[in-house]
Amino acid sequence: MHKMENRKAWIGLLAKAPADRLAALWNKVVERPGFTYLRRPEIGGAMVRGRMGGTGAAFNLGEMTVTRCSVQINSGEVGHGYVQGRDMAKAETAALIDALMQTHAAEAIRDTILTPLQAEMETARTARAAKAAATKVDFFTMVRGED
Template sequence: MTDARIKARKAWMSVLAKAPPERLAALMPDLPDHSVLRALEIGAVMVRGRIGASGAPFNLGEMTVTRCSVRLSTGQVGHAWVQGRDKTHATRAAVVDALMQLKGAARLKANVIDVLEREAATKAELRAGKAAATKVDFFTLVRGED
């Protein structure tokens, strides 16, 4: 797999993992035949943070995740790790990951991945706009002594 292909796969897997489960289900209501390679598991991962995004890392806490690995009837294997306990979301994301490895991936990308990316960007812009509306500018007046 080339570096560009690995980077693209990371990007679509990120979009699928962060997508609202109900929205992904609406965009992909029917899943093709697939078999589960690894039983769906719910577990926890340690989330690490950094003060100011550049300080020393520290353990922030644990986050619940669900993982899934599937194989399509055509042989492609897909994986997914999603936040929370939604096994259906993990399965659907893993199937989409496998489908993105087929020749018809461009259409799937346009109809599912790109739509989810645009919706996430719109949501982020709205959130940033609301935060910007609460911004307070503090300034200091310099007094001259007579």
């Protein structure tokens, strides 16, 4: 497990985190910053693109609902939160965490929120992979000796 050192990694983790678990970890943060909205949580859509086989020509797969929020905490840092679905509270929390990760509080936020989230999500991913592997069926063709 690598540390959450770059912004892209922690924004991605926050976007994928289960909303209830993110809220529970956020509630452990004692010193919450004052902030102003640069963009209040708002719901919109994003076009999802796909590729056949991962390498073919790109095509529009369809739209996905997303919620975004941008905040500026009182010390001046700006945070952004983008989450799938219609969860305004999660988008706001993600934006606040993003802003705090750019301050002196980054290590505490990493230890309190990001590291536990990452570990839990990796454990869940491993469990899903093991469950899927247990149901894997290998098909093969036997040569029957007939010409």
